[in-house]
Amino acid sequence: MEQLLEKYYRPKLPHIWCPGCGNGIVTAAIVRAIDKLGLDQDKTTIVSGIGCSSRASGYLNFDTLHTAHGRALPFATGIKLAKPDHKVLVITGDGDATAIGGNHFIHAARRNIDLTVIVYNNNIYGMTGGQYSPLTPQMARATTAPYGNIDRAFDLSELAKGAGATFVARSTTYHAKQLAELVAKGIAHEGFAVVEALTGCPISYGRQNKLSKPAALLAWQRDHTVPVEAAARLKPEQLAGKIKIGVLHQETAPEYSAEYGKVIKQAMGGRS
Amino acid sequence: MAKAVLMQGNHACAEGALAAGARFFAGYPITPSTEVAELLAKRLPQVGGTFIQMEDEIAGMAATIGAALTGVKSLTATSGPGFSLKQELIGYASMAEVPCVIVNVQRVGPSTGQPTSPAQADIMQARWGSHGDRGVIALSPASVPECFSLTIEAFNLAEQYRTPVVLLLDEIIGHMREKIEIPAADSLTIVNRKKPVLPPGEFLPYQPEADGIPPMPAYGDGYRFHVTGLAHDYTGFPSGANSTSQELIARLHTKITDHADKIVTFEEQQLADAEIAVIAFGGTARTAYAAVEMARRQGIKAGLFRPITIWPSPAKQLKALAQKAKTIIVAELNYGQYVQEVERIVAGQAKVVSLAKWNNDPITPQEMLAAITGAQAN
Ligand code: SF4
Numbered sequence: 001m002e003q004l005l006e007k008y009y010r011p012k013l014p015h016i017w018c019p020g021c022g023n024g025i026v027t028a029a030i031v032r033a034i035d036k037l038g039l040d041q042d043k044t045t046i047v048s049g050i051g052c053s054s055r056a057s058g059y060l061n062f063d064t065l066h067t068a069h070g071r072a073l074p075f076a077t078g079i080k081l082a083k084p085d086h087k088v089l090v091i092t093g094d095g096d097a098t099a100i101g102g103n104h105f106i107h108a109a110r111r112n113i114d115l116t117v118i119v120y121n122n123n124i125y126g127m128t129g130g131q132y133s134p135l136t137p138q139m140a141r142a143t144t145a146p147y148g149n150i151d152r153a154f155d156l157s158e159l160a161k162g163a164g165a166t167f168v169a170r171s172t173t174y175h176a177k178q179l180a181e182l183v184a185k186g187i188a189h190e191g192f193a194v195v196e197a198l199t200g201c202p203i204s205y206g207r208q209n210k211l212s213k214p215a216a217l218l219a220w221q222r223d224h225t226v227p228v229e230a231a232a233r234l235k236p237e238q239l240a241g242k243i244k245i246g247v248l249h250q251e252t253a254p255e256y257s258a259e260y261g262k263v264i265k266q267a268m269g270g271r272s
Numbered sequence: 273m274a275k276a277v278l279m280q281g282n283h284a285c286a287e288g289a290l291a292a293g294a295r296f297f298a299g300y301p302i303t304p305s306t307e308v309a310e311l312l313a314k315r316l317p318q319v320g321g322t323f324i325q326m327e328d329e330i331a332g333m334a335a336t337i338g339a340a341l342t343g344v345k346s347l348t349a350t351s352g353p354g355f356s357l358k359q360e361l362i363g364y365a366s367m368a369e370v371p372c373v374i375v376n377v378q379r380v381g382p383s384t385g386q387p388t389s390p391a392q393a394d395i396m397q398a399r400w401g402s403h404g405d406r407g408v409i410a411l412s413p414a415s416v417p418e419c420f421s422l423t424i425e426a427f428n429l430a431e432q433y434r435t436p437v438v439l440l441l442d443e444i445i446g447h448m449r450e451k452i453e454i455p456a457a458d459s460l461t462i463v464n465r466k467k468p469v470l471p472p473g474e475f476l477p478y479q480p481e482a483d484g485i486p487p488m489p490a491y492g493d494g495y496r497f498h499v500t501g502l503a504h505d506y507t508g509f510p511s512g513a514n515s516t517s518q519e520l521i522a523r524l525h526t527k528i529t530d531h532a533d534k535i536v537t538f539e540e541q542q543l544a545d546a547e548i549a550v551i552a553f554g555g556t557a558r559t560a561y562a563a564v565e566m567a568r569r570q571g572i573k574a575g576l577f578r579p580i581t582i583w584p585s586p587a588k589q590l591k592a593l594a595q596k597a598k599t600i601i602v603a604e605l606n607y608g609q610y611v612q613e614v615e616r617i618v619a620g621q622a623k624v625v626s627l628a629k630w631n632n633d634p635i636t637p638q639e640m641l642a643a644i645t646g647a648q649a650n
Contacts, residue, residue, distance in 0.1 A: 042492060062496055064499070065341065065499045066502065071331070075334045075337060077331075077334075077335045081335070268318060
């Protein structure tokens with residue numbers, strides 16, 4: 001780990017995250033995935049939106065872009081199209097990706113552009129102090145839902161798949177090793193890849209929902225998840241309240257920047 | 273060899289972008305700016321560049337900035353409501369000092385307004401539309417050839433001053449067809465952003481040089497630098513220090529205002545002995561040429577001052593004008609925006625009259641002549 005720290009993190013620590021926050025674990029999983037694949041650090045760009053998780057870009061030793069709330073994906077789209085041979089990773093939170101950035105999310109998925117999006121899903125707006133997001137479970141408490149949240153939550157993975165993402169996976173900070181493997185698979189996948197990382201926010205979510213102990217959040221992740229392979233053998237009643245983890249969807253489809261490469265070739269009359 | 277062709281203003285703008293070296297466009301269709309996007313959709317891949325139609329105006333601006341960070345000259349084009357939507361990220365481009373060009377073919381507003389009618393009502397939005405406080409460069413062409421040359425100029429200024437530059441067209445100019453001679457590529461002056469000379473490790477991406485502007489590596493050059501819209505110090509990382517914000521926000525202004533003499537361009541017609549000066553820009557300046565001629569034929573000493581650079585203001589020139597002319601008429605297609613800037617600068621040294629029109633139609637030469645004769649009588 002020390003080697004990874006030296007190589008992939010900027011000397012910017014300590015980070016801004018609260019003690020017990022899961023964001024460091026997700027970020028470490030991304031770094032392990034990058035290391036496993038041996039990505040060229042000068043040909044990898046990390047883009048993030050706004051929020052607790054999106055501060056991760058600042059800690060990582062790559063070309064990094066901390067954008068505006070919800071806008072990480074279109075910024076990343078511009079980078080990828082201008083530099084198709086670069087790897088572009090996107091770090092975003094649940095509110096960032098699916099509320100203000102919801103439109104960008106579904107359209108990036110629709111295009112199947114080769115971006116790897118890691119959604120740090122802590123079910124809450126952490127940085128602004130605990131307001132409900134589109135991924136806050138129904139009836140959970142939030143500062144803007146003092147009587148319990150009546151909004152129905154998105155199933156992020158289904159949303160991504162429905163919009164055209166060609167790789168969708170999910171894991172948790174409790175399953176940190178699996179999370180790193182899934183991020184690696186997402187990066188290796190050519191096309192729009194979404195990895196949903198369930199991460200605990202003891203402060204803004206936990207305190208309002210009887211999960212303020214980091215260990216309790218991890219135990220919650222352990223007890224409420226089931227590997228997708230095992231889920232296939234379970235009856236619907238056994239699956240009730242369980243979240244599937246693993247690779248949830250993968251298919252092959254034309255990738256956007258490669259397709260545009262063909263447009264250029266055609267427009268240039270075969271020259272390049 | 274330059275060849276004369278008939279061309280529309282929006283198309284000349286697109287060709288100007290290509291001539292400036294732009295190789296990326298991201299935008300969202302909106303009238304009356306669409307022809308800029310349509311032509312670039314066809315032309316960009318022919319020169320190895322990229323066009324993408326994004327899901328909304330904000331995304332168009334975001335992708336433009338993203339591409340610009342990889343070292344590619346990038347632009348977007350929009351009109352009124354789209355310009356409003358882009359403001360969030362135009363501010364981002366100012367804060368992160370990312371060179372790019374935003375073409376705004378103005379239409380009547382507020383809101384959806386009149387999509388196909390001319391207006392010049394985004395003058396103040398170009399200056400103050402984005403939240404916060406920053407220096408701004410905005411240019412306004414008054415002919416098809418100028419759509420071409422000022423788009424190149426917009427890129428040159430963006431690259432030199434590391435800032436988003438707004439090209440303020442109006443529907444009159446955007447949709448007008450005129451003869452244009454496309455100059456030979458080797459006759460054009462093209463400015464590119466300065467690159468760092470220090471190696472990675474020693475280089476600070478937001479440390480300004482003597483001219484107030486930091487050099488700019490591209491993503492992929494090996495500098496592994498951080499870009500953020502948060503207030504940041506020379507390293508590019510967020511800083512909450514008072515002194516950092518103080519210096520940064522001041523520099524976002526002064527890196528432009530300190531160079532105003534080099535940035536500001538304008539045109540003067542028959543001003544030497546003018547007692548009445550008309551100030552008009554963009555499509556309205558076309559009317560002003562005619563009205564000034566008509567007034568002269570009636571023996572009225574009228575002249576025209578046409579700001580080409582709308583922001584920063586041609587303050588020095590306007591102050592000098594106020595010393596010479598008795599009356600200054602500010603003609604514009606809005607409820608009276610630029611006239612306020614002129615009044616501020618002139619500060620009572622001359623009489624300032626507003627000739628504002630906002631009913632979907634351009635100002636006619638007769639209306640402008642009436643304003644001139646009216647001023648003469650007073
Ligand atoms: S508020 Fe929550 S998500 Fe944000 S740093 Fe603290 S624990 Fe982490």
